[in-house]
């Protein structure tokens with residue numbers, strides 16, 4: 001599976017991209033998950049009654065114990081998985097609008113999932129090839145821009161094995177960026193990286209999020225990462241997977257590394273950690289209920 005899902009262009013009526021700026025018009029919903037249940041074929045209830053609205057320009061993290069359904073929810077948001085009941089709307093419309101102007105989404109997976117036999121430039125251009133974007137100067141420029149923005153200028157001709165883990169994730173993000181997405185869904189993209197690299201990539205993603213006007217939904221296991229990045233942290237519990245808390249991080253952007261050592265940061269981390277502990281205990285309660 002590739003790290004970027006490229007949606008086909010669809011001949012749907014276009015009501016225009018959502019250009020609402022924070023503070024001018026109320027941001028419009030980009031994603032609306034309503035009463036979603038997901039039961040896998042083996043009977044696992046991965047999601048029960050999930051309700052979540054993500055608005056234009058938000059940075060929302062999904063946090064919760066292992067197996068609580070974060071990835072399942074993210075994949076449903078990407079249109080990669082069917083819901084059992086309930087529904088999902090993209091830009092207040094059906095899935096058919098995804099891929100049209102102002103309504104593109106991209107998915108960044110946990111691992112960089114680069115093609116090992118292809119050089120960085122070919123990896124990054126993959127979604128454009130899938131879109132049959134051709135070989136125009138415009139395409140080459142998009143690739144150059146994406147590589148420049150993630151700090152990989154000059155590494156076009158490297159193979160993935162020649163890059164560090166952090167650089168491979170940068171290439172994966174560049175591959176998502178060339179499609180010029182409006183909505184970026186990221187499934188624990190920096191979980192395998194050391195803390196310094198992760199912090200640096202956190203700052204770079206925040207910068208791009210602001211510059212590009214992206215809406216981001218980001219899965220993580222790290223309370224610190226969730227608080228540092230997000231405008232909202234959504235906490236989930238397991239068995240069955242459900243949303244149990246929604247915490248606004250009311251710290252203005254841009255967030256500098258000073259935020260990481262501030263009293264406010266410590267306060268938010270405490271609040272989110274406590275919510276996570278409550279969520280974990282809910283899953284354990286269910287386990288105990290099943291004991292003979």
Ligand SMILES: Nc1ncnc2c1ncn2[C@@H]1O[C@H](COP(=O)(O)OP(=O)(O)OP(=O)(O)O)[C@@H](O)[C@H]1O
Pocket residue numbers: 040041042044045046064065066067068069070071072073241
């Ligand atoms: N394809 C599948 N078939 C059956 N069960 C699945 C499938 N995918 C996930 N599950 C189950 O659904 C539940 C939710 O899984 P999911 O991967 O969404 O959780 P998660 O919160 O992302 O976990 P983690 O934090 O460990 O990555 C788990 O019990 C998991 O075992």
